[in-house]
Amino acid sequence: MTDPVQNGDNLQQRPQGAVASSAAASDLAIELIGINKRFGAVHANKDIDLKVRRGTVHGIVGENGAGKSTLMSILYGFYTADSGEIRVGGTPHAITDSRHALALGIGMVHQHFMLVDNFSILENVVLGAEDSAMLGPSLDRARKELTRLEKEYNLEVDPDAIIEDVSVGTQQRVEILKALYRGADVLILDEPTGVLTPAEADDLFRVLRVLRDQGKTIILITHKLREIMAITDYVSVMRQGAMVDTLKTSETNPEQLAELMVGRRVLLRVHKTPARPGDTFLSVENLVVKDDLGVTRVKDVSFTVRAGEIVGIAGVAGNGQSELLESISGMRDQSSGTVRLKGTPLSLEGDDGAHRARKAGLAHVPEDRQRMGLITGFEEWENAMLGYEDDPAYGKGVILDIPAAQAQARERIKKFDIRPANERLKTALFSGGNQQKIVLAREMERNPDVLIVGQPTRGVDIGAIEFIHNQIIKMRDAGKAILVVSVELDEIRSLADRILVMFDGHIVGEADPATATERELGLMMAGVTDKKAPPAREAAEGKMP
Amino acid sequence: MDLGIILSTLDATLRLSTPLLLACLAGLYSERAGVFDIGLEGKMLASAFAAAAVAAVTANVWLGLLAGVAVSITTASLQGAAAITLRGNQLIAGVAINMLAAGLTTFLGIQWFGQGGRTPQLTTDGRFQNITLPFANELSGVPVIGQIYSELISGHNILVYVAFLAVPITWWVLYRTRFGLRLRAVGENPKAVDTAGISVTKLRYQAVLITGLLCGLAGAFFSIAQGSGFGNNMTAGKGFIALAALIFAKWKPVPAMFTCLLFGFLDALQIRLQGAEIFGIDVPVQAIQALPYLLTVILLAGFIGKAVGPKAGGVAYTKER
Numbered sequence: 001m002t003d004p005v006q007n008g009d010n011l012q013q014r015p016q017g018a019v020a021s022s023a024a025a026s027d028l029a030i031e032l033i034g035i036n037k038r039f040g041a042v043h044a045n046k047d048i049d050l051k052v053r054r055g056t057v058h059g060i061v062g063e064n065g066a067g068k069s070t071l072m073s074i075l076y077g078f079y080t081a082d083s084g085e086i087r088v089g090g091t092p093h094a095i096t097d098s099r100h101a102l103a104l105g106i107g108m109v110h111q112h113f114m115l116v117d118n119f120s121i122l123e124n125v126v127l128g129a130e131d132s133a134m135l136g137p138s139l140d141r142a143r144k145e146l147t148r149l150e151k152e153y154n155l156e157v158d159p160d161a162i163i164e165d166v167s168v169g170t171q172q173r174v175e176i177l178k179a180l181y182r183g184a185d186v187l188i189l190d191e192p193t194g195v196l197t198p199a200e201a202d203d204l205f206r207v208l209r210v211l212r213d214q215g216k217t218i219i220l221i222t223h224k225l226r227e228i229m230a231i232t233d234y235v236s237v238m239r240q241g242a243m244v245d246t247l248k249t250s251e252t253n254p255e256q257l258a259e260l261m262v263g264r265r266v267l268l269r270v271h272k273t274p275a276r277p278g279d280t281f282l283s284v285e286n287l288v289v290k291d292d293l294g295v296t297r298v299k300d301v302s303f304t305v306r307a308g309e310i311v312g313i314a315g316v317a318g319n320g321q322s323e324l325l326e327s328i329s330g331m332r333d334q335s336s337g338t339v340r341l342k343g344t345p346l347s348l349e350g351d352d353g354a355h356r357a358r359k360a361g362l363a364h365v366p367e368d369r370q371r372m373g374l375i376t377g378f379e380e381w382e383n384a385m386l387g388y389e390d391d392p393a394y395g396k397g398v399i400l401d402i403p404a405a406q407a408q409a410r411e412r413i414k415k416f417d418i419r420p421a422n423e424r425l426k427t428a429l430f431s432g433g434n435q436q437k438i439v440l441a442r443e444m445e446r447n448p449d450v451l452i453v454g455q456p457t458r459g460v461d462i463g464a465i466e467f468i469h470n471q472i473i474k475m476r477d478a479g480k481a482i483l484v485v486s487v488e489l490d491e492i493r494s495l496a497d498r499i500l501v502m503f504d505g506h507i508v509g510e511a512d513p514a515t516a517t518e519r520e521l522g523l524m525m526a527g528v529t530d531k532k533a534p535p536a537r538e539a540a541e542g543k544m545p
Numbered sequence: 546m547d548l549g550i551i552l553s554t555l556d557a558t559l560r561l562s563t564p565l566l567l568a569c570l571a572g573l574y575s576e577r578a579g580v581f582d583i584g585l586e587g588k589m590l591a592s593a594f595a596a597a598a599v600a601a602v603t604a605n606v607w608l609g610l611l612a613g614v615a616v617s618i619t620t621a622s623l624q625g626a627a628a629i630t631l632r633g634n635q636l637i638a639g640v641a642i643n644m645l646a647a648g649l650t651t652f653l654g655i656q657w658f659g660q661g662g663r664t665p666q667l668t669t670d671g672r673f674q675n676i677t678l679p680f681a682n683e684l685s686g687v688p689v690i691g692q693i694y695s696e697l698i699s700g701h702n703i704l705v706y707v708a709f710l711a712v713p714i715t716w717w718v719l720y721r722t723r724f725g726l727r728l729r730a731v732g733e734n735p736k737a738v739d740t741a742g743i744s745v746t747k748l749r750y751q752a753v754l755i756t757g758l759l760c761g762l763a764g765a766f767f768s769i770a771q772g773s774g775f776g777n778n779m780t781a782g783k784g785f786i787a788l789a790a791l792i793f794a795k796w797k798p799v800p801a802m803f804t805c806l807l808f809g810f811l812d813a814l815q816i817r818l819q820g821a822e823i824f825g826i827d828v829p830v831q832a833i834q835a836l837p838y839l840l841t842v843i844l845l846a847g848f849i850g851k852a853v854g855p856k857a858g859g860v861a862y863t864k865e866r
Contacts, residue, residue, distance in 0.1 A: 127738070128727075128742055134722060135722055
């Protein structure tokens with residue numbers, strides 16, 4: 001195992017792969033030397049050195065707020081560094097704006113796509129890179145160039161398709177094509193797989209490999225270690241604004257990277273004892289749910305969750321999981337079916353369905369915490385009681401007992417290790433992981449019989465993931481019934497005692513996380529079910545990680 | 546009904562839709578760029594006053610037009626500064642312009658001309674005259690086609706032709722030029738424009754200035770082409786009707802023209818119907834005059850349903866830290 005506190009410039013001493021044979025300066029596509037950047041009191045980048053070899057995929061990992069995006073924004077010309085030097089192809093440049101970066105052959109694919117939804121793909125590619133005041137010649141040239149790029153890099157798109165009609169994966173291709181059309185040699189991708197389905201992510205990786213093999217340099221910002229291992233040649237780890245280490249991917253492993261990222265040992269696999277399921281707490285019978293457009297998204301779904309077990313629902317996003325969650329938690333009316341809590345049917349219809357569900361003892365951590373779980377403009381303590389504000393603990397009648405509410409918020413901040421530990425701070429200023437802890441604390445501390453969690457760790461740091469998973473398991477061990485829905489298959493596999501796979505609105509299979517392989521689950525998620533997995537309730541025995 | 550009456554109603558339709566069309570296209574530019582403009586009315590009014598005042602003093606219609614356009618563009622830049630540079634609320638900026646124009650035109654009118662806010666009656670040289678197109682007189686004898694040409698197409702003042710020419714030009718600019726592509730993009734997703742290395746601020750100002758120019762033409766039409774002098778509040782809410790037409794036309798130039806023609810036709814009908822008996826009942830003049838406004842309400846409330854405007858409309862652009 002490598003010493004975790006080696007410095008970034010040991011890159012040259014490492015054995016080189018087939019991609020680069022010597023460490024001459026011209027082999028470096030990008031070199032950052034002593035980059036510093038402060039935002040007020042925050043030292044976002046501390047004396048960063050980074051060398052990116054031409055023709056490689058170079059990963060940059062780090063928790064949220066580690067300074068990855070700031071560093072790349074400096075490279076792309078969004079910000080200028082307070083001090084330090086940027087060398088592109090061996091020559092120093094002071095990159096002043098995005099246009100300058102583009103001219104130097106540096107292109108960026110942003111986490112949130114910079115596309116005009118009602119434009120065609122062709123128009124989006126051309127926007128900002130037109131040849132003349134007339135549009136015709138530019139569009140003709142772009143059409144030809146796109147055909148060439150498509151062939152060269154296997155990036156097929158229909159140039160006349162409108163952006164809002166194509167899949168997210170295709171939109172990302174358009175972003176890559178935009179950069180290539182502008183002559184990018186170095187492509188920066190910021191958390192590119194956050195919005196992609198597993199199949200789309202695989203496809204992206206295929207494209208990135210082709211790009212690399214054609215001599216392009218790729219910088220991949222991510223917090224998913226799995227992706228780092230799968231696609232990169234080198235990986236740089238950042239922590240709290242500093243560059244911790246740069247390693248050759250083939251010589252490291254996820255555990256080491258996680259440790260470098262967080263600064264302490266992290267368990268990537270959840271530690272838990274076998275489940276001891278008791279009575280059925282939640283039962284869903286023949287549930288049918290329609291979405292806003294009237295399309296049936298949940299089709300006759302039945303399952304149960306027992307006390308003391310975690311049931312995980314796996315599936316590619318958009319197969320009805322969201323509607324299922326919203327329906328059980330009372331946010332969306334069901335077309336037919338019954339949801340029972342400890343045998344009593346829940347009345348979930350109408351605008352106050354969610355309120356009644358909570359009163360009955362069913363707590364819900366919604367998938368999208370920023371849209372459904374929190375009001376980000378509120379202070380932390382206000383969110384900490386949101387939805388329960390009519391509880392007598394927070395005051396009598398119409399008067400709110402603010403000191404009591406704030407005192408309770410402070411307690412929970414301590415208990416759930418929410419940082420910064422300040423209940424008067426605006427919720428938007430907390431990181432994703434801490435926001436999720438605020439929601440979890442609020443729902444778990446009500447001590448519900450049934451806890452429903454959607455995407456428990458989406459956009460959450462690796463250190464916080466461990467904490468959140470442990471809290472969920474603690475609730476299970478306290479004899480609660482827990483339903484977890486996640487698009488992260490790894491999460492479902494490590495957390496759940498029983499896996500249900502959802503495809504096209506149906507539960508297409510049940511699997512035992514101890515025995516089911518990723519391939520089996522992947523096939524089920526894709527709707528291939530020639531062989532039904534056996535019910536696996538008792539098989540949960542003997543699966544210590 | 547004979548052809549003569551139909552033609553004269555349609556003739557009035559063209560004339561009455563002209564200011565609507567100019568204002569509607571004016572709004573189209575700025576709203577497509579993501580700046581909502583409810584100040585069309587105010588800019589028109591300011592232009593109408595300036596045009597009439599200068600035309601009255603100089604007895605030169607072109608100087609009048611120039612003054613109208615200049616004042617409208619100045620007003621538009623003021624509104625642009627509030628909405629784009631200072632990132633103020635766009636609706637309030639528009640309201641402010643409307644109030645400023647209504648108050649200032651009356652005040653200055655009284656101060657300068659002392660005729661209760663009216664500008665002096667314009668002489669022939671101070672107004673745009675109707676243009677007889679070539680061969681109009683010769684062809685007037687040819688049935689139908691000749692009549693349509695000489696009575697309907699020919700015989701309008703230059704601003705009418707400018708307004709209808711502005712429709713294909715706007716279409717072309719919007720869909721066939723680099724500027725048009727960027728304009729449409731900045732109203733939908735200014736971030737995409739910014740990351741492509743184009744200045745959002747500059748684009749929006751350009752759009753707002755074009756809006757000022759077209760509003761200037763529309764305003765001048767009221768006082769120095771259709772009328773012969775400025776009267777208090779002479780635009781009479783046409784700026785708001787133009788806005789309604791723009792929404793009904795889903796921010797597209799050709800549908801905008803047809804919508805404005807529809808409103809113009811109702812206006813023409815309204816004039817023709819005044820004092821007429823419908824089914825033997827004397828309809829009050831006021832009820833008939835309300836028709837175009839009534840239609841505005843009905844169209845906006847009932848028919849368009851989901852008119853989705855430019856996505857980034859109404860929101861000032863701030864670059865993220």
